[in-house]
Amino acid sequence: MIVSMAGLLMSAVVLGCLAGPVLDRLRRPALSPATAAACWVAALVGAVVAGAGLVAVALLSPPGPGHGLLGRLRDCLPHHGYPAIAAATAASLILVTGCGAALARSLPRLGRAVRHRRRHREMLRLVAREHRRHPDVLVLDHPVPVAYSLPARRRAIVVSTGAQESLSAAEFGAVLAHERAHLRQRHHALLLMLDLVHALLPWLPTVRRAKARLPLLLEMAADDAAARACGRRALVDALCRLSAAPGAAGALGATGGPGRGRLAERVRRLEAAEPVGPRRAVRLAAGAFATTAVAAPLLVGAAAIAELAMIC
Template identity: 50%
Template sequence: MVFIAALVAAILALGTAAGPALATARWTVRHPGTALACWAGVIVGILASVTGLVALALLWPPAPGHGLLERFHSCLADHAHGGLVWASLTSGALIGFCCFRATRVLPRLWRAVSRRRRHMEVLRLVARADDRNADVLVLDHPIPVAYCIPAQGRSIVVSSGARERLDVRQLDAVLAHERTHLRHRHHLVLLLLDLVHALMPRVPTLRRARTSVPALLEMIADDAAARRCGREALAGALRSLQPVVAPAGALAAAGAQERTHRRLARLEASRRPVRGARPLGWVTAAGAAAGPLALVVLAMAAVPLPC
């Protein structure tokens, strides 16, 4: 069947080839926002293709699901044969597998939200409000760290060691970096990516996305902070802050040491936009998402209804 073949081809292309191509492309460093849109389009395309393939496997005659529908349809007498029993059992197995994957995602989401809530509860007990910034909590600790965690009220955490080590412009750059994360809902992007990977952990593109997308989010926040406070101030802040692993549900200004080194090299290098990369990237992102979605809509419209 042409629709099944097309969806399988889309899954293979997006799930195996698109991830390595995006992860190794050099232009993504200069256009992280466009690269993030490409990743989003590819992931949406993968989800649409897999969903459409499962739906067709369940509903297209003589696929299992169509037999299940016919078994409960008024015209059952006209189609009563032994194959419907096996079709119904196969449909139940496929539906059960999908439900099993969903049961891995929901507890994961609950744990992430619970850890974030507990962390904020502890912070409100041990940290104090910053009298100069309405969205900052100051944690009395000598290690210079800064991170943000989505919450109502004060959602940026800066240690007293960071405030002592950073000058005014460097601290402003760190705050601008964290506010960009919060304003663009980068925490939600990472949470959704984690959930999608939990659903389909063996897809190569999704494994690549788990390492590439967080780096792109940091670049986007770096660019916003650099435009506001200057590259030198942000680079100096990154050198002064202690590289730490952010708490669950948080984004740190200085994350893993290797990633911080790459960010510093990017800030210190002279960068020129790659001509044509941005419009081509947005066209690629739109095509990666819209193509599978349109294919799924056409396939569902062509599914014969039970008689």
């Protein structure tokens, strides 16, 4: 048990405190934005899993308040049939889901963002119209050039009439490719997860640095997808034309919302000469880190719970 707890504690320290500063020093071309974002997400998930494992072990190990629970389950379950066990499992899952929903509601900032996003979608249904050529685009009658995406089952991309009038066909296609990359790569869900982790563990250095760095990496990853589809020049021109547009709360816009310094960094990166891609060894190392960051805390936590079940 001491070894398992030490492993969980080491995972929490390495991923929650040390991984962030190291990842923050990595810049292109050492890692592509998509690969760097995957490493950040893996570090966040691993830190949360390690922290949850420490809490679970502290609650279940003697003389914690959950001491004896695993032993009672071990002695009780063999006396019941599979239907009863399945029903109990389903009830437990419902209970855990309810607790998770209650936790989300207890976080005011995250709750406000979700409600604002929902109201935004409802408003768009009233004031926006469908695009004639693109089935996933809504058109908003407004002179300010705006383009952004919201997580939705259909018509998730919003563009204004000002954007349509100010952008050429190539630039408009680059903007749509950028927003479709956000939706395809589930960037909205990643940012929502980042907000949740930041609300729960704002004191961890990795979480603080991810809050500042990950949104920009996701924008750059979408830039790469749009540049491959439509060319760098069209995307740069589109970003410059949309640079004066305000950001929509709860949405991912092509210009990245507030923070013009970030937009300037993206434009400089796109205007630079085609960089040499990261080496295969670097990509393998990044993949190994992401896999280990998630798998190691899970395995150590599972081993700790199994050891508790034997001694309780």
